[in-house]
Amino acid sequence: MTTNNLPIIPSRTFADWKQMLHGFWPSKATFTEKDYPEFKDKVIIVTGGNTGVGYETVKSLAGSTKAKIYIFSRNKEKTLKAIEQIELEVAKEYKIKPIPIGFIQTDLGDLTSIKPAVNEFLSKESRLDLIILNAGVMMPPPGSKTKQGYELQLGTNVLGHFLLQRLLDPIFIKTSFNNPPGVSRIVWVASTAHQLAPLGGIFWEDKNFDKVPYNSNTKMQLYGQSKAADILLAKAWPRFNPDAKNVISTSLCPGYLQTELTRHSSAFELFLGKLLTWPRRNGAYTELYAAFSPNIKNGDYSISFGEPSHVRKDLNSIEAGDKLWDWCVKETNPYV
Numbered sequence: 001m002t003t004n005n006l007p008i009i010p011s012r013t014f015a016d017w018k019q020m021l022h023g024f025w026p027s028k029a030t031f032t033e034k035d036y037p038e039f040k041d042k043v044i045i046v047t048g049g050n051t052g053v054g055y056e057t058v059k060s061l062a063g064s065t066k067a068k069i070y071i072f073s074r075n076k077e078k079t080l081k082a083i084e085q086i087e088l089e090v091a092k093e094y095k096i097k098p099i100p101i102g103f104i105q106t107d108l109g110d111l112t113s114i115k116p117a118v119n120e121f122l123s124k125e126s127r128l129d130l131i132i133l134n135a136g137v138m139m140p141p142p143g144s145k146t147k148q149g150y151e152l153q154l155g156t157n158v159l160g161h162f163l164l165q166r167l168l169d170p171i172f173i174k175t176s177f178n179n180p181p182g183v184s185r186i187v188w189v190a191s192t193a194h195q196l197a198p199l200g201g202i203f204w205e206d207k208n209f210d211k212v213p214y215n216s217n218t219k220m221q222l223y224g225q226s227k228a229a230d231i232l233l234a235k236a237w238p239r240f241n242p243d244a245k246n247v248i249s250t251s252l253c254p255g256y257l258q259t260e261l262t263r264h265s266s267a268f269e270l271f272l273g274k275l276l277t278w279p280r281r282n283g284a285y286t287e288l289y290a291a292f293s294p295n296i297k298n299g300d301y302s303i304s305f306g307e308p309s310h311v312r313k314d315l316n317s318i319e320a321g322d323k324l325w326d327w328c329v330k331e332t333n334p335y336v
């Protein structure tokens, strides 16, 4: 499905455009800490919880639930500092002493680092109730690759999380059998940028965009591809795990937020971004709406700052999701 070996980007509907604009004028969060469950004795993983939206999500969880929370991230020093800071802020804002937050080191851009991280987690915990696959990278310098040679966003945002989830599935599914329906969830943090992804999500002819000229459009398409893939995987997970009937797998765009995600952006992009983005705390409300709202069903997609929305029509394709799933299985087989 190509024109001159370039990805085809489907035209957006009125509703798609509305969704893209909604990020600039999002609705105020109404599903907030007062609505979250106690989650006592439950265990939560948040990837990339050391900064940005993940940081705020961990803080909100630590301040308003009684769950044991683990941050899976790559930088030990940065994460331990973040945990210290979160614990201080929780004490100040929520007036409680939080349950100590755990740290497990893993680099989602290096598939060999994921199984040791899961083994470390399994040596500490015997249950897992909620997984927020939040870590992500956006528009890194052209040609950036993971340790195994995948385009950095595809490798990190998609394959890294896929393998992590795959290795966590046994303990997560086992836990879900003893939870009421809908309590066990996987939250795949995607983006409205999925609207810019190639038709069907992935440009299969050249997944790494090696032969696609790099410009302001194609770099968005490449990030959008990784986020479309997260949506496809969120929708595919229940199909490939039919016995896990109590689990909800869902995706979202947290909002347009002031975080470190723009660390690779130009000065002009940063200037524009500052004008058009919202404090990162709001993004946590979107993530925790997806994690806890009773209105969420398998495959749903939420937007800022906690309301239901839709995904670009071609990303509802079962065929597209299955093809991506099979590819992810094949690529991650050597690392399980």
Ligand SMILES: NC(=O)c1ccc[n+]([C@@H]2O[C@H](COP(=O)([O-])OP(=O)(O)OC[C@H]3O[C@@H](n4cnc5c(N)ncnc54)[C@H](OP(=O)(O)O)[C@@H]3O)[C@@H](O)[C@H]2O)c1
Pocket: 047, 048, 049, 050, 051, 052, 053, 054, 072, 073, 074, 075, 078, 106, 107, 108, 109, 110, 133, 134, 135, 136, 137, 138, 156, 189, 190, 191, 192, 253, 254, 255, 256, 257, 258, 259, 260, 261, 262, 277
């Ligand atoms: N900010 C927005 O406007 C926006 C909009 C739509 C979607 N999102 C999505 O929201 C999620 C959170 O992003 P953010 O805005 O909070 O950005 P951020 O501040 O840059 O945080 C990203 C997190 O991902 C981690 N990460 C990146 N590469 C990793 C790797 N190889 N292994 C492990 N962790 C890695 C980062 O770790 P380090 O600190 O070590 O780099 C950091 O903790 C992402 O999935 C992003 O795509 C954000």
